[in-house]
Each structure stands twice: as C-alpha cells, then as structure tokens.
Amino acid sequence: MNKVQAFIQQSLQARKTAGNYREQKPATQLADFCSNDYLGFARSATLKQRVDDELRALPSQNGSGGSRLLAGNTAYAEALENQIAQTHGFEAALLYNSGYDANVGLFSSLPQRGDTVITDELIHASIIDGIRLSNANRYTFKHNDLSALEQKLKNAAGRVYVAVESIYSMDGDRAPLAAIAQLAAQYDAALIVDEAHATGVFGYGLVETAGLQQQVFAKIITYGKAMGCHGAAIAGSHLLHDYLVNFSRSFIYTTAAPLHQLTTIKMAYQLLESSSAQTEKLHQHINRFKSKVSASVQIIPSDSAIQCIVAGSNEKARAMASHLQTNGFDVRPVLSPTVAAGTERLRICLHAFNTDGEIDTLADLINNFTL
Ligand SMILES: Cc1ncc(COP(=O)(O)O)c(C=O)c1O
DSSP states (O other): OOHHHHHHHHHHHHHHHHTOOOOOOOOOSSEESSSSOTTSGGGOHHHHHHHHHHHHTSOOOSSOOSOTTTTTOOHHHHHHHHHHHHHHTOSEEEEESSHHHHHHHHHHHSSOTTOEEEEETTOOHHHHHHHHHSSOEEEEEOTTOHHHHHHHHHHOOSSEEEEEESBOTTTOOBOOHHHHHHHHHHTTEEEEEEOTTTTTTSTTOHHHHTTOTTTOSEEEEESSSTTOSOOEEEEEOHHHHHHHHHHOHHHHSSOOOOHHHHHHHHHHHHHHHTOHHHHHHHHHHHHHHHHHSOTTSOBOOOOSSEEEEEOSSHHHHHHHHHHHHHTTEEOEEEOTTTSOTTOOEEEEEOOTTSOHHHHHHHHHHHHTOOO
C-alpha cells in the first residue's frame, strides 16, 4: 500500500471509528419523509408532460455543447433568466448548474482580500467553500442572533457582505430577514440570501413575501428542492450579473446546462403558479405534524417543511431513524459533526403528498420511542 492509499484507508477508518462513516443508499419504497421534493414536483407527471411538450416544440438538442461563454449559450437560457429576474422582482438573474455551483461561484469571486464576509454559524457548506476560495475573511455570528451580527458588523473591515439562509437547511427555522436587512443597510453591508428551502414553499421566497428585494443585494434560488428539478440562479442587479459572467469561475469553466434542464425549470415555475392547493396541503401537513408531536419531544421550532427532532446523540438519532424505517418511514438521522454534538437529530421533511395517516403514525412512533 502506498502513502496515498494508506491516507485514504486511515481517513475512512477514522470515520468508522467515530461512527460517522457515510454510505450511499439506494432509494427506498418507504414513505418519503426525507427528500426535498416538498411539493411533489420531482415526481409530478404533469410537470414531466409539460416538459415533454415544451421540448417537442423546440429544435432537438441533447447537450449544450459548451460553456455559456462559448457554444453553450442559447436564446432560451437568456429568456429564462429574464423571466426568473422578473418573477422574483430583481433586475437580472444568472443560471448555474446547481445551488452548490452558484454559491461557490458567487462567494469565491466577489469578496476580495481585505473584505469581510459575515455568515450565520449554520450557513450551508457551499457558501463556506466559496468564501474559502476567495481571499476574504469570514466571521460567523451566533445563529439568528442580531446583536452578535451587529457586533461583527462593527468590527468588519473592507467591503462587507452578510450571508444568511431564509430557511436553514439543517434546522428548518427562519432568519429574521427584515431585521438583518436593516442592520446590513445601517453598516453598508451587502446582504446575500440563500433561499434554497424557501423557494416554492413560501411563494417565490421569503425575500419576495417580505418585499425585501431592494434591500437584498443578491439571492440564490435553487431548483433541486421544492421546484423538483435541478440547477440554480443568482438574482441581483445587472451589474452583479455582468460581474459574475466575467469573474465567476463555476459559471465560466463548466458546460452549460442542457436544454432539458432549462425547460424543466421554466415549466416548474409555470406549475408553481397553479399549485396553491399543493402549497396549502404542505402547510396543513406541517401544522398537523407539529400538533401531533408530544410536548415532551424536543423539536426545533420551525414553520417550514423541515422539522427536526433532537435526539441528543449519534446513537439515539441512528436508533430512532432505524426504528422509523423499520416501520415504513424514510427518515434519516443527521449526525455530529454535520450538526453540533448534543443536537444530533432526525431531519423530517414534510411534503404535500404525504397523507394525514402517515403523519399521525410517524408522530406516534416518535412520541413512543424509547432507547
Ligand atoms: C441552503 C442550501 N444552499 C445550497 C444548496 C445546494 O443546492 P444544490 O443541491 O442545488 O446544489 C443546498 C442543498 O443542499 C442548501 O441546502
């Protein structure tokens, strides 16, 4: 075994010893309380049919053929970007191949050496990775704590950015967006909001529902969650759009999304406009689940599709998840170090397509679980 192989083996063994070794599991036939397909768009026959119809009406094309800056640009992609910008109430939008790419592309290119990026301590890994690729300083503030944020803003140097998620992916709770926007404005910081888990669940996002487009410098929209497809967009000013086209490496140095992906995004927006019944159902399910979980169970306060039951240890989170899976529910544990030790949890995702019966049984199983 050479040095590289030894390193790989030791790293994997360390994970196994710590009890956090990761493995890919095939999709199950269990009741889905795990996917980000909150509105059921990813499995929607209507969406698939509309995409097929749209594609049939277009010139046949498989791959895009290159980067957006070379052969991969299309009038279709540009029209879609204009539509996205208009829908969300921003001047411009730029498509990326995924939310990960969008965050890495934005945060690696915009903040420069001497600048400061202040993020909530629970910010998504893709934003952390983007900032790491920049030469800027990153400081975190205690989750959703406005005075901690203000303290960091007071000490910040250079151009200052504040990055938050409108709905936090691991806790499911909301950022106090209006208050954060006010603080950012007071300290001349550019506010960037990742709306991955709010898009489609709360209208077009919480920036829009709160009417904060003027106060938000940029927002990240992802299409792999409630929108049921894949890809992402950054919405902001024309100036930001042009900057990203020139400097954002995950936009420039990659093959553009195929037409199929673009049509799916376009049709998902169309479907969302006529999906108020599904959205309503989703919120009924969220309320039902919360009302059925007993007061003795520790649940992280959230009104989003992400509901977390704190188990308190990797062992208990794993045992609870396995108990629920044995009983027919696809619920996954989130373990430390992905979340802080002591907050290991079940991350339960609710959907429009779950049934009342499933939700009630799931809550009962959680309420009655003992290790
Ligand atoms: C908050 C947040 N931002 C960005 C992403 C990345 O999006 P995508 O899955 O499209 O790469 C995710 C998904 O895990 C997320 O939860």
